[in-house]
Amino acid sequence: MISDFAALRIIGWPWAGEPEDPAWRDAMGAHPQARPARVVEQHRSGYMVAEGPGEGFTVESLPEWQRPAGYRKGSSSAEQRAAVGDWVLLEGERIVALLPRRSAIKRGAAGEHYKQQVIAANIDTVLVVCGLDGDFNPRRIERYLLLVHGGGAQPVVVLTKADKDDSDVQAAVAALVGVAGQAVPVFAVNAKDRDSVAALQPWLQAGMTAVLVGSSGAGKSTLTNTLLGAEKMKTADVRESDARGRHTTTHRALIPLPSGACLIDTPGMRELKPTGEEDLAEGGFADIEALAEQCRFRDCRHEREPGCAVRAAIQGETLDSQRFANYLKLRDEVAGAADRLATRLAQKGDAKVQGKAPGKRTDDRRGRH
Ligand SMILES: Nc1nc2c(ncn2[C@@H]2O[C@H](COP(=O)(O)OP(=O)(O)OP(=O)(O)O)[C@@H](O)[C@H]2O)c(=O)[nH]1
Numbered sequence: 001m002i003s004d005f006a007a008l009r010i011i012g013w014p015w016a017g018e019p020e021d022p023a024w025r026d027a028m029g030a031h032p033q034a035r036p037a038r039v040v041e042q043h044r045s046g047y048m049v050a051e052g053p054g055e056g057f058t059v060e061s062l063p064e065w066q067r068p069a070g071y072r073k074g075s076s077s078a079e080q081r082a083a084v085g086d087w088v089l090l091e092g093e094r095i096v097a098l099l100p101r102r103s104a105i106k107r108g109a110a111g112e113h114y115k116q117q118v119i120a121a122n123i124d125t126v127l128v129v130c131g132l133d134g135d136f137n138p139r140r141i142e143r144y145l146l147l148v149h150g151g152g153a154q155p156v157v158v159l160t161k162a163d164k165d166d167s168d169v170q171a172a173v174a175a176l177v178g179v180a181g182q183a184v185p186v187f188a189v190n191a192k193d194r195d196s197v198a199a200l201q202p203w204l205q206a207g208m209t210a211v212l213v214g215s216s217g218a219g220k221s222t223l224t225n226t227l228l229g230a231e232k233m234k235t236a237d238v239r240e241s242d243a244r245g246r247h248t249t250t251h252r253a254l255i256p257l258p259s260g261a262c263l264i265d266t267p268g269m270r271e272l273k274p275t276g277e278e279d280l281a282e283g284g285f286a287d288i289e290a291l292a293e294q295c296r297f298r299d300c301r302h303e304r305e306p307g308c309a310v311r312a313a314i315q316g317e318t319l320d321s322q323r324f325a326n327y328l329k330l331r332d333e334v335a336g337a338a339d340r341l342a343t344r345l346a347q348k349g350d351a352k353v354q355g356k357a358p359g360k361r362t363d364d365r366r367g368r369h
């Protein structure tokens with residue numbers, strides 16, 4: 001099957017032609033009649049995919065992805081099913097294989113049963129968008145960075161509205177010192193201005209895929225329009241009083257940019273919850289974890305204990321108390337999710353043992369003969 005790699009490239013195919021990754025070559029070699037396509041929307045019953053810019057089309061998913069929720073035996077976990085951004089192989093209008101995932105943004109979905117959801121796959125860049133107006137919130141940025149960390153995508157903090165008179169860029173950047181400590185670039189921009197936004201180009205190269213996260217009114221649509229170089233998405237005028245825009249983002253799942261990169265817009269990105277696998281030290285709080293190691297007591301809770309290095313740092317104003325409060329809050333959330341994840345894995349283990357039981361009995365019977 002000859003694929004149109006130029007068309008695929010526009011929607012984020014990572015190579016100029018045939019895949020350079022041996023695992024991808026093997027997967028494609030196993031289905032010589034199939035052609036690659038990218039998942040742009042996930043539905044209950046199937047998927048919308050695209051083979052290039054323009055309209056997507058619905059396809060049938062692999063039978064093992066269609067089993068109803070709760071079907072245990074042999075059911076594939078959500079992680080093995082295709083998600084938005086995944087590359088799949090098609091034969092006709094049918095998915096025959098999932099190509100190896102290069103990165104994933106996951107979310108823990110709390111509920112009766114712990115579930116993990118892949119919100120977007122094969123993302124190179126996560127633009128964490130936050131306005132420098134009343135929307136500015138370093139805690140929210142820390143949260144996004146923690147949740148995105150470890151998934152294989154590079155986060156880039158984009159502070160919009162730097163052109164506004166009431167925006168204090170220096171104070172904002174200073175408030176992000178803990179963030180800047182990790183390898184996360186921070187840019188203050190006017191999202192309406194093309195030259196200002198040009199600084200983001202290294203993270204939006206041909207074949208790359210980016211997503212934008214940030215609260216309503218942060219400037220995601222404005223930034224998208226400027227990157228597109230055209231007024232393609234509707235933006236609402238922000239209500240000055242509460243710095244929130246109305247919800248007007250037109251849903252378009254996959255947006256090719258003139259730079260050669262493409263943007264994925266998927267509703268799941270709007271609400272990120274920890275999966276329980278996050279690492280607070282790696283995910284942006286290395287400074288606090290290092291401080292905690294200097295406390296006199298190993299199990300210091302950083303409350304009233306003597307010799308507490310964390311409280312000393314807060315008093316000495318080398319650690320922001322709000323940043324520390326956010327760290328504690330996120331640590332609790334991650335621990336809660338980790339507990340639910342452990343319970344879920346234990347339940348799965350039980351189900352497997354039960355599933356194997358009949359086979360064991362047969363062996364026992366044989367043994368008795
Ligand atoms: N002056 C200035 N205004 C901006 C900038 N970025 C966004 N705005 C304005 O802020 C308002 C909200 O921006 P949007 O782009 O709609 O925000 P959004 O993040 O897409 O919001 P949702 O669609 O609700 O998620 C609009 O009135 C924009 O014109 C900026 O860098 N400078």
Ligand SMILES: [Zn+2]
Nearest residue numbers: 295300302308
């Ligand atoms: Zn302590």
